Amino acid sequence: MQNRISSFPPIIDPSSEILILGSIPGVKSLEKQQYYAHPQNKFWKIICELLNETFTDNYAERIDIIKKNHIAVWDVIDSCERKGSLDSEIRNEEANQIGELLEEYPNIKAIFCNGGKSYKNLQKILGKNFRLPIHILPSTSPLHTISFEKKLEEWKAILEYL
Template sequence: MQNRISSFPPIIDNDSEILILGSIPGVKSLEKQQYYAHPQNKFWTIIFELFHEKFTEDYTERINIVKKNHIAIWDVIDSCERKGSLDSEIKNEEANQIEELLEIYPNIKAIFCNGGKSYKNLQKILGKNYKIPVFLLPSTSPLHTISFERKLHDWRKILEFIDLA
């Protein structure tokens, strides 16, 4: 029997306009209790690049940056069994309450899935024709081996849904 792991609470507030969903935190993230904590994961690099922010390792400051830019972060999986960090090793998963979160935070205009596992699971939860747009973005994981430039280009889509005025 593998250990059961759990996701973190969402990072969200009433100003959030987009929701970025991963699958479930990897080993390094669970150890540090931080979203996207693996040093080779490009999530934070992409976020800072998109919003022309000075990169920092300080997690509190990272959270402040996503909130300032109206971004919410969560995972589609609440808990599961998994050895290692690979999505392909996920077993016996329980879904997070995505629909309830969207009802509580009605300012969310679009959902962006960080990788295929998140996207497939979200379609099971919400259905394919959900009332707000859902987009699949290339995973920021180091295991997804397309170039950083390509990832950054595709992730620019989120800027279309954020009102920074």
């Protein structure tokens, strides 16, 4: 049996209006205990670009940027077994309590999935006819090899909810 890994707590507060969901942290993120910590992952670069914020490597400042802009971040998977960082290697997963989170934070008005795995899992958790708009965005992972510009263009969908 593989080692079981666990997600982080959500980054969210009562003013959050958008929820961005990944699948589960990769190896680098687990090592650093930070969302999207792999240096090649474009999540933080895309977020800073979208929000006209100065890019920073300081994790506390990154958290401040998303909170200030009413964005929450979490993962659809609470825990699983996985070798490496590939979503395709995820086994025996247990879901996070997304429905309960949304009840606790009623200001959330849209959900954005960072990649296909989070979208598929979210549909299993919430069902297909959920009350909030759910958008699938290209994964910010370096394993998803479309250009930064193409990813950024699709991620601009977030701006219509801010």
